Amino acid sequence: ARRLVDAVEEAGRRIFEAAQKERSRRGMGTTSTVAVLVDKVLFLAEVGDSRAYLLRRGQLKQLTKDQSLVNQLIESGHLTPEEAESFEHSNINLQALGTSETVQVDLTFVELRQGDRLMLCSDGLSGLVHADMLRSTLSDTKDLAECAGKLIGYAEAGGGHDNITVVIVDFDGEGLV
Numbered sequence: 001a002r003r004l005v006d007a008v009e010e011a012g013r014r015i016f017e018a019a020q021k022e023r024s025r026r027g028m029g030t031t032s033t034v035a036v037l038v039d040k041v042l043f044l045a046e047v048g049d050s051r052a053y054l055l056r057r058g059q060l061k062q063l064t065k066d067q068s069l070v071n072q073l074i075e076s077g078h079l080t081p082e083e084a085e086s087f088e089h090s091n092i093n094l095q096a097l098g099t100s101e102t103v104q105v106d107l108t109f110v111e112l113r114q115g116d117r118l119m120l121c122s123d124g125l126s127g128l129v130h131a132d133m134l135r136s137t138l139s140d141t142k143d144l145a146e147c148a149g150k151l152i153g154y155a156e157a158g159g160g161h162d163n164i165t166v167v168i169v170d171f172d173g174e175g176l177v
Helices: 002-021 068-074 131-140 144-157
Strands: 032-038 040-046 052-055 058-061 106-111 115-121 166-171
Touching: 002 032, 032 052, 032 106, 032 115, 040 052, 052 131, 058 131, 115 131, 131 144, 144 166
Parallel strands: none
Antiparallel strands: 032 040, 040 106, 052 058, 052 115, 115 166
16 A cells, blocks of 8 residues: 555656646646555555446445545535535645645545456546436446447537547456355
């Protein structure tokens, strides 16, 4: 877990340094959600608002917590999740790799079980495809490439105004219970 956090912090430093060296790159940054599997434990390191979801027995759970203004307003009780959907400043991240010399990496973990499905995605997907559609598509579409293609298609149909990135992994190994 420590090496994972160190690697994400190092990536942030390198992006920041590259941005400082070249004027055209100033202000560039990216969000990141990185997963590492150690035995049965999946560790997730996050900066920004890219997300990780776990589908287990038909139930979808968001594993990461957005480092965004809108999420902070929801947590403090100033916005409801319904109000957040139409909030005009929903695209403001509190952190991104490369925008400052240091970042605060959020680390979480989950013990995996046989049959779990993990999805990592950018906000270009999660911001345009409702959680119910994510759950049903991840549940109903067994082929990973087909599932990813459907989700990207839904995001594009929803406006596709941002980068759309998705990675889906099934965990079916005999070492999982």
